[in-house]
Amino acid sequence: MLETRAHPNRLGIWGWLGGGRWGAERYLYTLHRLTGLGLVTYFLLHILVTSSRALGPEAWQQAMNTVTGPVFKVGEFLVFLAFAFHAVNGIRLALIELGFGVGGPIEPIYPYRTSLDVQRPLAVVALLLAAVLAVMGTLNFWVLD
Amino acid sequence: MMRDQKLWTWHLAAGAVILVFLGLHMTVMHLDKIVLLASVNPAGGHPIDWQNVLARGKSAAFAVTYVVLLGAALFHGLYGLRNILFELDPARGLKRAISAVLLIVGIGLFVVGTWAAIASHTLAKAM
Numbered sequence: 001m002l003e004t005r006a007h008p009n010r011l012g013i014w015g016w017l018g019g020g021r022w023g024a025e026r027y028l029y030t031l032h033r034l035t036g037l038g039l040v041t042y043f044l045l046h047i048l049v050t051s052s053r054a055l056g057p058e059a060w061q062q063a064m065n066t067v068t069g070p071v072f073k074v075g076e077f078l079v080f081l082a083f084a085f086h087a088v089n090g091i092r093l094a095l096i097e098l099g100f101g102v103g104g105p106i107e108p109i110y111p112y113r114t115s116l117d118v119q120r121p122l123a124v125v126a127l128l129l130a131a132v133l134a135v136m137g138t139l140n141f142w143v144l145d
Numbered sequence: 146m147m148r149d150q151k152l153w154t155w156h157l158a159a160g161a162v163i164l165v166f167l168g169l170h171m172t173v174m175h176l177d178k179i180v181l182l183a184s185v186n187p188a189g190g191h192p193i194d195w196q197n198v199l200a201r202g203k204s205a206a207f208a209v210t211y212v213v214l215l216g217a218a219l220f221h222g223l224y225g226l227r228n229i230l231f232e233l234d235p236a237r238g239l240k241r242a243i244s245a246v247l248l249i250v251g252i253g254l255f256v257v258g259t260w261a262a263i264a265s266h267t268l269a270k271a272m
Contacts, residue, residue, distance in 0.1 A: 012233060013233070016159070033229060036222070036225050036226075036229075037226070037229070037265075038254065039222065040222035040225065043218055043219075043222055044222075044250070044254060047215070047254050047257060047258045047261075048257065050231050050261070051257055051258060051260070051261035052261075053198050053202065053261065053265045054261040054262075054265040054268060055266035056268065057195045057199075060198060061195065061196055065194055076175075080171065080175050083167065083171055085164075086166070087164060087168070090160050093166070094157055094160065094161070097157070100155075136176055136179050137175055137176065138175065139178070139179060140175055140176050140178045140179050141175065144178035144179065144260065145178065
């Protein structure tokens with residue numbers, strides 16, 4: 001791990017929260033981490049809870065009864081929102097990393113063509129798409145259910 | 146470092162797999178009133194009602210994709226968690242311990258989840 005030794009993460013966890021001298025996308029990065037941590041926590045428990053279906057209807061019903069009520073419903077909704085953001089932002093990150101449709105990296109000098117003309121609009125589109133998914137989820141969770 | 150580059154490539158590839166299958170999973174589970182999939186929610190009501198769980202369990206395609214999603218998501222999630230933890234620059238021994246624990250958790254849950262997918266498919270076909 002020579003890289004991390006040479007550039008220690010001096011700010012630690014607090015470094016995740018501030019935008020610092022990075023662009024607005026830095027906050028998307030923070031949100032990607034937070035949603036990722038939330039999703040993985042949910043997922044590990046989700047595997048255990050839903051595996052009860054293999055034991056038959058009674059075991060399934062018992063498992064579902066323990067994860068019911070308003071608290072779990074709100075939690076599930078938050079998981080959906082985290083999914084919506086993490087998925088769309090993940091597409092954005094993959095496109096930028098692989099250079100698909102956004103071009104290769106250039107030197108970050110004025111007028112910041114790639115960052116401002118390509119990556120920023122991409123971030124806006126990603127957020128809009130996540131918002132559309134969030135609205136669909138909100139309707140499904142709270143209006144149509 | 147070569148090894149981490151490879152794992153990172155797998156992280157991206159797993160992300161693409163998850164995008165497809167978790168997209169389907171979320172659509173079936175949480176967008177069922179908007180994206181109407183009559184064939185997936187045959188008993189009506191809620192997707193987690195036992196009759197619907199049973200109907201999905203009968204499908205071999207569901208069982209297979211559950212296992213694919215399980216593996217991809219476990220790797221993606223745990224490797225992502227490992228990256229976050231490693232960024233806090235733990236000592237070498239602690240890094241090894243983190244990797245070992247995450248590997249054990251990942252394999253353990255993969256075994257549990259795969260068993261559940263196969264066992265529930267077998268059960269559903271028998272019912």
